[in-house]
Amino acid sequence: MKDDQPISTDILVVGAGNAAMCAALAARESGVEVIVLERAMEKDRGGNSAFSAGAFRFAYNGIEDLKTLMPGLTQEEIENTDFGSYPEEHFINDMFRVTQSRCHPELTRKLTKESLSTIQWMQAKNVPFVPIYGRQAFKVDGKLKFWGGLTVEAAGGGAGLMKALHETANKEGVTMLYEAQATSLLSGEQGVYGVSLKRRGKTTKIYAKSVILACGGFQANSAMRTRFLGPGWELAKVRGTRYNTGDGIRMALDIGAMPYGHWSGSHSVCWDRNAPEFGNLTTGSGFQKHGYPLGIMVNANGERFIDEGADFRNYTYAKYGREILTQPGQFAWQIFDRKVAHLLGNEYRSDLVTKIKSNTLEELTAKMEGVNFETCLKTIKKFNSAVRTDIPFNPTIKDGRCTVELHVPKSNWANTIEDGPFEAYAVTCGISFTFGGLKINSKAEVQDTGHNSIPGLYAAGELVGGLFYFNYPGGAGLMAGSVFGRIAGEQAAEHAIRRKSTSK
Ligand SMILES: Cc1cc2nc3c(=O)[nH]c(=O)nc-3n(C[C@H](O)[C@H](O)[C@H](O)COP(=O)(O)OP(=O)(O)OC[C@H]3O[C@@H](n4cnc5c(N)ncnc54)[C@H](O)[C@@H]3O)c2cc1C
Known part of the structure; x- marks a missing residue:
């Protein structure tokens, strides 16, 4: 042709x-x-x-x-x-x-x-x-x-x-x-x-x-994201292709098609804070960070803001990107200790990711860029003392190993964060699709x-x-x-x- x-x-x-x-x-x-x-x-x-x-x-x-x-x-x-x-x-x-x-x-x-x-x-x-x-x-x-x-x-x-x-x-x-x-x-x-x-x-x-x-x-259209998903969405990183800019939707609406579904909703996940604006096929999904059910997430204030163990990650990961976007500075840190680090996916092992490792929690939290480390230490200590350690940990079922009396609970897979070395990963919101x-x-x-x-x-x-x-x-x-x-x-x-x- x-x-x-x-x-x-x-x-x-x-x-x-x-x-x-x-x-x-x-x-x-x-x-x-x-x-x-x-x-x-x-x-x-x-x-x-x-x-x-x-x-x-x-x-x-x-x-x-x-x-x-x-x-x-x-x-x-x-x-x-x-x-x-x-x-x-x-x-x-x-x-x-x-x-x-x-x-x-x-x-x-x-x-x-x-x-x-x-x-x-x-x-x-x-x-x-x-x-x-x-x-x-x-x-x-x-x-x-x-x-x-x-x-x-x-x-x-x-x-x-x-x-x-x-x-x-x-x-x-x-x-x-x-x-x-x-x-x-x-x-x-x-x-x-x-x-x-x-x-x-x-x-x-x-x-x-x-x-x-x-x-x-x-x-992949930042103006449409901001218009339909809301203010702040222009700051999200696009996980995948740069070519999905809403052309098909616009072309059909132009001839009288019906707009439908959750126009202010999207599939958005925890994604490396320093990932590029769009995905690239060489790194693929290498910037995703879906291991949070095994640890905790804190925001810039050093506070937890979601129940990391509300459900299997398959049923929470697509909505937690949005939660991170609404945190101060649009970022969070995921924290794990030695007990669970070996259960994290391969994407946590890549050289590309924003990662910190330390033998003590004091050192780890002090290195976590942009975080109020004093509050963060208090958050971790409070979390540790709230874990129901009497309930056995089992990552293949919703094990009910929860926290007690925390303002932001963790409902399953709650493990104390006390055995070094400790690892922390910086994440932001990565949008997959609308x-x-x-x-x-x-x-x-x-x-x-x-x-x-x-x-x-x-x-x-x-x-x-x-x-x-x-x-x-x-x-x-x-x-x-x-x-x-x-x-x-x-x-x-x-x-x-x-x-x-x-x-x-
Ligand atoms: C990193 C990542 C990991 C994911 N992992 C999974 C997973 O494991 N399982 C799962 O179910 N979902 C996953 N998803 C979601 C999944 O990728 C999408 O739901 C699915 O691929 C959408 O398929 P599609 O064919 O509708 O769109 P796409 O695969 O995006 O295809 C759209 C095509 O349209 C082309 N295009 C755009 N505009 C025009 C135009 N004007 N003219 C001509 N061509 C145009 C694009 O170049 C592209 O080829 C993931 C998404 C991402 C970003």
């Missing part, structure tokens, strides 16, 4: 992350022609999906379901691991619980019901899956035990996921256009019929029978402000609103993108075929 020559296709997918590639592959199954537009250069393709850890949350009833995804599991692995189960009802309950019952019931049921069959479909499309031994299992009585409903990741994480999806798309005849930024939708009385785009400094149009928007949220976006129905058709489907327009992934509010169960983002991406691809193909037959 010449950069400024208009062309036509059956299906045009905007974006080249997980949701987009699932949509493209599903559409190709009907034999229709598919073009994918990626704003980034080929080496930076794949959006947040490429930055992700590649963890997928799906309903499964036990090892037999997992074997369909990971046929390479050895008998020894199976015998030495307690993979548990995660029935559909648990997935639904988790969605309603963490979103304070705001999640859209029909979309949520679609997500949970089709999660297993969709991830099996991805496996059949050559996406390799492996157990998340490193981050989601602890050894108990000689056996690895999974916790928190999250068991499987794409081999090679987000990079592996995107490599596999792109390789399959290439084999299946999907056309990729890189450095191609969709700028507006072409629409008329019959609905959407293509997009305008910018490619390498030229503008042109691509005409399509169906358009699928899968080009992410608005987290929750507000477009309204779709269970066929992934974009809804307009009159609650009708916009003919020819489909959406999937981060730019869909209505699934996540306030919080998020880890691994649900990729799964939602895959489920609704696949549906969008199938429906868009059907629509294209109908349009073709009526135009003959």
